[in-house]
Amino acid sequence: MRTQVGIVGAGPAGLMLSHLLHLAGIESIIIESRSRAYCEQRIRAGLIEQWVVNLLNDTGVGERMQREAMFHSGIHLNFSGRLHYLNFRELVGRGVAIYGQQEIVKDLIKRRLADGAPILFEVSDASVQDIDGKSPKIKFKHNGAEQEIACDFIGGCDGFHGVCRPSIPDGVLTEYDREYPFGWLGILSESPPPEDELIYSYNDRGFALYTMRSPVLARLYFQCAHDEDIENWPDDKIWEELHARLGSVRKLVEGKILQKGITPMRSYVVEPMQHGRLFLAGDSAHIVPPTGAKGMNLAFADVRMLSRAIAEYYKSGKTAKLDGYSLAVLPRIWKGQRFSWWMTSLLHHFPNENAFDRRRQLAELEYLVGSRAASITLAENYAGLPLD
Ligand code: DHB
Helix, strand or coil: CECCEEEECCCHHHHHHHHHHHHCCCCEEEECCCCHHHHHHCCCCCEEEHHHHHHHHHCCCCHHHHHHCEEECEEEEEECCEEEEEEHHHHHCCCEEECCHHHHHHHHHHHHHHCCCCEECCCEEEEEECCCCCCCEEEEEECCEEEEEECCEEEECCCCCCCCHHHCCCCCCEEEEEECCEEEEEEEEECCCCCCCCEEECCCCCCEEEEEEECCEEEEEEEEECCCCHHHCCHHHHHHHHHHHHCCCCCCCCCEEEEEEEECCEEEEEECCEECCEEECHHHCEECCCCCCCHHHHHHHHHHHHHHHHHHHHHHCCCHHHHCHHHHHHHHHHHHHHHHHHHHHHHCCCCCCCHHHHHHHHHHHHHHHHCHHHHHHHHHHHCCCCCC
16 A cells, blocks of 8 residues: 555544545545544543644534534633632633534544545554655554555654654653652543533542533543552442532532543653654643643644644645644743643642642632632633644
């Protein structure tokens, strides 16, 4: 097989990269180790920045999102026994939308297949080769047969545990890493969320987040130990914790738990995000803790830039944008890292903290809701910083 751009990974980054390239008249093939059903059902955060809403609409994949997403103007912070609302639309003129990551994945897969794109699911033994030369290759097994894609460029969109990043030679990459001493236990429940918009709860027992997928489907999370075993959390214990961390500010209606799992918390960036003709995008190059839901938004910003750089190459033969890809996307990534780390630090209990730190966190929360300057700082980051 031959194509212009070989893409490893059919998550949001790989699919959107392929879609944007197609709109620029550039061919790609996507390979993916999981099944289509797995990709379409994998539950992740579900919050998109305003510019992502526009990107989906402007590139013709926003129709269902426009109908089914929930458009929010702000968030509630719950502390000291009271809800405090930050209205992003009033503060910075833009909001966010709640639309599950897997819904975007479904929409993109459907559109890519309708446009005739090859997406090969359930491949195994994938590797990328000759990334230093002019004709890199992706090798893999599909339906029991060895296959090879020869291409001009490779998009490494295969996530944190993928094969692309480790195929870059030793000594090229620098990693920046932080692990957090806690995780999130998350459930999807057949019940209405306690509020129309999200509640971030700072509580003596630790952080909790009350989000949603629809008016009758709540997505609820709370901070737990980093090595927590989900087996130790029967449903009634989960509800007890969620009630306690919400307090009396709203009533929490219980429902059937459709899914539960534990999300690890980590910050990670690799620099540079490219080597030869291999370009990393999304989780293969950077991970954020879930607080603030920046992961997919950052992945889309990467592939927006990468698709433009590749398009410039095919249009004019110039490689300036490709050469500068990593330097162009890293400033936004680091701002996303800073924001995710800050929101995590603001709202969680850390094991080695004392009463001073609790008071300091409360003072910061009060400052946030009491100062217009501080509220704007949160709002402009949460709703998405302006694009370059
Ligand atoms: C969601 C997840 C987040 O981590 C967040 O900060 C906001 C929303 C979500 O899954 O809806």
